[in-house]
């Protein structure tokens with residue numbers, strides 16, 4: 141028989157951990173499931189400067205602090221890759237690769253993942269110079285030349301981070317201006333060792349069969365092609381919701397983001413969604429935590445209402 145809880149939280153990122161904290165403090169039995177280490181994307185972030193209470197905090201340190209807080213009232217943390225949710229009356233059955241769990245309510249906080257560029261060489265050289273995480277891999281490129289692809293917050297934040305480690309950063313962006321917040325743009329523009337290549341697409345990642353040696357690029361205004369030498373290629377071209385396992389529920393929009401109301405309720409009673417996986421404007425730790433608190437309290441009301 142499936143193990144039973146009052147609420148199952150899918151994902152132990154900042155959203156999921158906060159939901160688990162609120163629900164367990166309200167004396168619900170809570171299982172928080174994650175297919176990796178707690179902390180979610182915070183583990184891929186070096187310095188966080190916009191989380192209240194800290195002038196600056198390392199992502200893995202904030203993850204540990206949140207984890208300790210989220211489990212202090214008895215919420216369990218379990219390893220598991222969730223493959224789907226089935227509805228059986230008031231029961232919500234959470235399927236994982238290792239077994240099923242049952243609860244009247246489920247909170248989905250499964251976050252998002254990096255979009256791939258989809259060019260030749262990307263997959264072949266992934267982990268051999270192609271990276272989606274400067275914090276994880278930047279140190280491997282000390283004193284070398286790297287390329288950052290993208291123009292949003294993550295791209296520019298990580299380009300600035302890399303510029304303190306590597307010799308030179310070339311930011312390649314398909315538009316003629318950045319989308320990143322102005323403060324992040326200013327920091328990047330102020331760096332002597334960051335250059336920008338505008339209106340340009342990466343068409344191929346080149347290597348010597350062992351590791352990356354550079355990228356082929358094409359100017360999308362002039363059609364001109366050229367090569368840029370680099371031993372690292374850091375790709376930040378957007379994010380995708382982690383919702384494949386929930387598509388059958390009909391709670392996602394055409395791009396896969398989950399629709400909720402402002403109480404984090406989806407259209408299925410007892411199923412809530414929080415954090416980056418939601419259709420929302422600002423995907424940050426603060427907003428993930430806010431969603432988690434709202435849903436953690438909301439499930440208490442929902443579960444009480446079933447009694």
Ligand code: FAD
Pocket residue numbers: 150151152153154155156173174175176177178179180181182184185187188189190191220221222223249250251252294297298382385414415416417423424425426428
């Ligand atoms: P996530 O943190 O993505 O956590 C989701 C969790 O769900 C993951 O642990 C994942 O393993 C798990 N999961 C997914 N699918 C399944 C499944 N099927 N089964 C089980 N588990 C599953 N925000 C800031 O506020 N400040 C910053 O400075 C900042 N810098 C950033 C830098 C980078 C490089 C990146 C990538 C993000 C940054 N962010 C920053 C954004 C912030 O990290 C996210 O907004 C936040 O982590 C979202 O939290 P979440 O809990 O919704 O999702």
